[in-house]
Amino acid sequence: MATVDNIRNGLIDKILSIKNKDFLQALDNLITSSSSSSELVELTNEQKVMLEISEEDIKNG
Template identity: 45%
Template sequence: MTGADNIRNSIIDKLLTITNQEYLTALYQLVNKSNVNDDCINLSEAQILMLNMSDDDIKNNRVISQKELDKTDLEWLKSL
């Protein structure tokens, strides 16, 4: 189950406990008016290439942790 599925299920569980009709109506209007965009986004060739390169990096374990990245960024900033 994805993170979005978990969030959705949690929201549904909470909605089932709400009995206040005005509150539910307001939530319904909020959700109903939300702009959910299911349009596909066309990527440029350069974007597709970059995504493929990042997939290759992940497959070949050419990655570093966020902590390591923060450390190298801080070192770089100090050198300026």
């Protein structure tokens, strides 16, 4: 699995090669809108249980 730094650096390399102004503007709008909408999502009890089970599965291989 790629690390966050690897993904970020790969994206930076790709962005640096883009020459299309409209595409870069749309990408900027996408990034700006997604980073500003950092609202919390409330999970249901069932979702919390499933996440706990998943974490146990990961711990146990």
